[in-house]
Amino acid sequence: MDSVDTRVRVRYAETDQMGVVYHANFLIWMEVGRVEYWRAAGLRYRDMEKDDGILLVVAEVNCRYLSPAVYDEEVIIRTSIAEASPRLIRFEYELLAAEGGRRLATGYTKHVFCGTDRRPTKVPRKYYAKLGIGAPAT
Amino acid sequence: MDSVDTRVRVRYAETDQMGVVYHANFLIWMEVGRVEYWRAAGLRYRDMEKDDGILLVVAEVNCRYLSPAVYDEEVIIRTSIAEASPRLIRFEYELLAAEGGRRLATGYTKHVFCGTDRRPTKVPRKYYAKLGIGAPAT
Amino acid sequence: MDSVDTRVRVRYAETDQMGVVYHANFLIWMEVGRVEYWRAAGLRYRDMEKDDGILLVVAEVNCRYLSPAVYDEEVIIRTSIAEASPRLIRFEYELLAAEGGRRLATGYTKHVFCGTDRRPTKVPRKYYAKLGIGAPAT
Amino acid sequence: MDSVDTRVRVRYAETDQMGVVYHANFLIWMEVGRVEYWRAAGLRYRDMEKDDGILLVVAEVNCRYLSPAVYDEEVIIRTSIAEASPRLIRFEYELLAAEGGRRLATGYTKHVFCGTDRRPTKVPRKYYAKLGIGAPAT
Numbered sequence: 045m046d047s048v049d050t051r052v053r054v055r056y057a058e059t060d061q062m063g064v065v066y067h068a069n070f071l072i073w074m075e076v077g078r079v080e081y082w083r084a085a086g087l088r089y090r091d092m093e094k095d096d097g098i099l100l101v102v103a104e105v106n107c108r109y110l111s112p113a114v115y116d117e118e119v120i121i122r123t124s125i126a127e128a129s130p131r132l133i134r135f136e137y138e139l140l141a142a143e144g145g146r147r148l149a150t151g152y153t154k155h156v157f158c159g160t161d162r163r164p165t166k167v168p169r170k171y172y173a174k175l176g177i178g179a180p181a182t
Numbered sequence: 183m184d185s186v187d188t189r190v191r192v193r194y195a196e197t198d199q200m201g202v203v204y205h206a207n208f209l210i211w212m213e214v215g216r217v218e219y220w221r222a223a224g225l226r227y228r229d230m231e232k233d234d235g236i237l238l239v240v241a242e243v244n245c246r247y248l249s250p251a252v253y254d255e256e257v258i259i260r261t262s263i264a265e266a267s268p269r270l271i272r273f274e275y276e277l278l279a280a281e282g283g284r285r286l287a288t289g290y291t292k293h294v295f296c297g298t299d300r301r302p303t304k305v306p307r308k309y310y311a312k313l314g315i316g317a318p319a320t
Numbered sequence: 321m322d323s324v325d326t327r328v329r330v331r332y333a334e335t336d337q338m339g340v341v342y343h344a345n346f347l348i349w350m351e352v353g354r355v356e357y358w359r360a361a362g363l364r365y366r367d368m369e370k371d372d373g374i375l376l377v378v379a380e381v382n383c384r385y386l387s388p389a390v391y392d393e394e395v396i397i398r399t400s401i402a403e404a405s406p407r408l409i410r411f412e413y414e415l416l417a418a419e420g421g422r423r424l425a426t427g428y429t430k431h432v433f434c435g436t437d438r439r440p441t442k443v444p445r446k447y448y449a450k451l452g453i454g455a456p457a458t
Numbered sequence: 459m460d461s462v463d464t465r466v467r468v469r470y471a472e473t474d475q476m477g478v479v480y481h482a483n484f485l486i487w488m489e490v491g492r493v494e495y496w497r498a499a500g501l502r503y504r505d506m507e508k509d510d511g512i513l514l515v516v517a518e519v520n521c522r523y524l525s526p527a528v529y530d531e532e533v534i535i536r537t538s539i540a541e542a543s544p545r546l547i548r549f550e551y552e553l554l555a556a557e558g559g560r561r562l563a564t565g566y567t568k569h570v571f572c573g574t575d576r577r578p579t580k581v582p583r584k585y586y587a588k589l590g591i592g593a594p595a596t
Contacts, residue, residue: 059199067516068485072333090392102481116366195486205378209344210471228530240343254504337473
């Protein structure tokens with residue numbers, strides 16, 4: 045699957061006294077982006093957690109800030125999967141202003157599939173195709 | 183027990199573009215205040231939740247804002263128990279600037295003791311004295 | 321104007337270890353609701369702040385929690401103006417689960433119109449009709 | 459100056475439904491760490507922003523998560539400056555459980571000194587020594 049676009053509108057709560065969005069909120073938007081990526085792939089992150097007892101534990105985050113996001117503007121979170129194996133998944137993100145298309149940030153998050161005991165595990169096989177796992181390297 | 187004072191320093195993340203603390207953060211500080219009240223009473227909220235399976239579910243919050251809190255200042259959260267029964271507890275709060283003593287806000291939170299199934303229950307008897315429950319009405 | 325409905329989807333970041341939405345986030349949703357109320361009335365809160373130098377300073381918040389909101393569910397924020405004068409405005413909110421219509425919470429917020437110096441002021445006359453100010457009491 | 463240790467206690471608000479601290483909060487703790495680094499160096503971040511009109515704009519963040527932080531535990535934020543020039547500064551962080559010393563995360567943040575117009579600028583010379591800028595490369 046290609047990238048999936050999700051939109052959020054900047055909340056007042058997300059700004060700080062510099063008059064722009066506080067940087068940690070970009071990570072929350074990335075989370076919104078990957079949940080919607082999941083949904084677009086026909087999956088529901090909530091169900092994977094609840095029904096299959098699989099947690100997507102965050103192992104690393106990175107974000108480069110290019111232009112500030114301001115209150116009340118709409119932000120596009122462009123999410124794609126850069127790498128996926130039965131044990132790990134890496135999402136990439138591009139954040140854009142919906143109006144004008146200004147690039148706000150780029151980043152990635154790495155996750156480990158874990159059981160409810162938070163120990164690394166393999167994601168069930170039924171998820172392979174939808175997450176692009178195991179596509180033959182050509 | 184009388185009121186218990188706890189101090190927090192305003193984080194940049196807690197400000198908004200008005201240049202002051204975003205109002206919802208006062209509720210988080212109230213939470214910090216009541217956890218420290220708990221600790222001062224010789225209790226640990228974490229243990230009650232973990233060991234006794236008792237959750238303190240928030241039923242109502244109220245906050246009146248008197249003066250804005252600003253970045254990097256220290257805030258005193260003065261917490262007391264206004265009412266307590268085996269089923270309910272009501273905390274009251276006064277928030278003050280540590281420097282100068284300016285009153286920032288007053289408020290209260292009402293809580294229902296619940297089991298891990300989130301159904302109302304009675305708090306175990308061992309908590310009575312420390313929470314001031316069951317003091318004879320005179 | 322009648323009430324305005326806005327929808328938000330619960331973010332993972334908004335949950336806490338009780339497995340439901342942390343209570344302070346309801347206040348952030350109320351903010352989302354009133355900004356969209358503003359927009360539905362043909363106003364833009366951002367412009368009022370930027371162009372007219374009018375801040376809507378929060379004076380009081382109240383929220384009663386009726387049923388927990390859970391991760392990934394859609395929440396309807398039903399917002400209306402309960403009172404409005406040139407100096408003050410009071411919003412009322414009802415929060416509902418989009419699916420099934422379960423009532424999650426009710427609440428209100430009181431605001432004072434202030435200048436950029438945070439001193440109380442009167443909202444410009446051009447806002448009266450849209451905010452329902454000055455409608456003759458009948 | 460060597461690294462500076464700051465302590466925070468995990469707030470209920472900072473946990474998520476996995477029962478551990480939501481990952482974006484580590485970035486907020488890093489902010490707490492660098493403000494206290496500033497203070498330990500005899501500087502006050504607030505004053506630099508207010509008096510000198512210098513903003514420390516975040517250009518990049520990175521965090522690797524090693525072990526989850528849990529509710530009510532105390533976390534040590536060990537902050538140091540890895541690089542500093544009149545235009546840029548890079549902080550490094552190590553997050554540790556105060557009890558037992560378990561490593562929770564490591565990370566860094568890069569910042570650009572900007573004027574109040576958010577354009578890159580040079581930090582005033584009076585900050586050089588305290589931030590370790592301009593130490594001769596040997």
